[in-house]
Amino acid sequence: MSACRANRRQRSRRRTTVPVIGAALAALVLSACGSGGTSGGGGETQFVQGKGGVDVVKARSARQEAPELSGKTLQGEQLNATEKFKGKVIVFNVWGSxxxxxxxxxxxxxxxxxxxxxxxxxxxGLNTRDPNPAPAKAFERENDVPYPSLFDSAGNLILRFPKGSLNPQAIPSTVFIDREGKIAARAIKPMSEDELRETLDPLVAEK
Structure with missing residues (x-):
């Protein structure tokens, strides 16, 4: 009988551990709809924590490669954003309706x-945690969004960013990719127009 009870306890631990780990991982990777957060990354990122919560890697040699971000847009079209916009500065914005x-x-x-x-x-855009595209498409119409958004309900594209990089860690988050396809800056908070311009201008000026 003691062996049976031990087996039951072991199975019970296995059943409860998996969802707990999953919930902790989800909370760590994407803080739900926060207006800020703690800067992530390790020492290898060599980023400078800017005022207002915008982190920047100024040395181009220290920037990490951005992952391939491809999939279907909210309109159902296939888009490989990193390939299509290769050689341009790309701004990836993580959002939910x-x-x-x-x-x-x-x-x-x-x-x-x-x-x-x-x-x-x-x-x-990287649209996440919307169960289907309908509310996200309504959001785009209401706000007159002029650019495409990849539909990433489960957050799989967000998890492609390498560990220790300036990866998105909140909703909203914004990641800036330089012309060489490397991660140059990140904000884990809502950004104003002025903050966007201040972050983009140095990247546009790079040759």
Whole structure:
């Protein structure tokens, strides 16, 4: 009987451990709809923590390669963003239609995206935690979003960012990729138009 009880206890531990680990991982990787957070990454990132929560890797040689981000957009079209926009500065914005800070920054993102397109800058959204595209598409219409968003409900694309890099860790988060396809900056908070411009201008100026 003692062996049976031990086996039952062992099975019980296995059943409870998996969801606990999954929940902890989800909470660590993506803080739900926060307006800020703690900068992540290790010493190898060599980033400078900027004022206002925008972290920047100034030395181009110290920047890490960005992952391939591809999949279906909210409109159902296939998009390999890192390949299509290769050689351009890319701004990846993590957002959800259910997230108030995402709504607060959306119109400013659209304005800056239009303003910087002629300067070789492309914006791409990473829509996450929306169970289906319908509310996210309504969000885009309401906020006149001019750029595509990859539908990433489960957050799989976000997890492609390498461990220890300036990876997105909150919703909203914004990651800036330089023309060489490397991670140059990150914000884990809502960004204003001025903050977007201040982060983009040095990257646009790089030759």
């Amino acid at each position: 259910w997230c108030p800070p995402c709504r607060a920054e959306a119109k400013g993102f659209g304005k800056v995206a239009r303003e910087y397109k002629a300067k070789g800058v492309e914006f791409v």
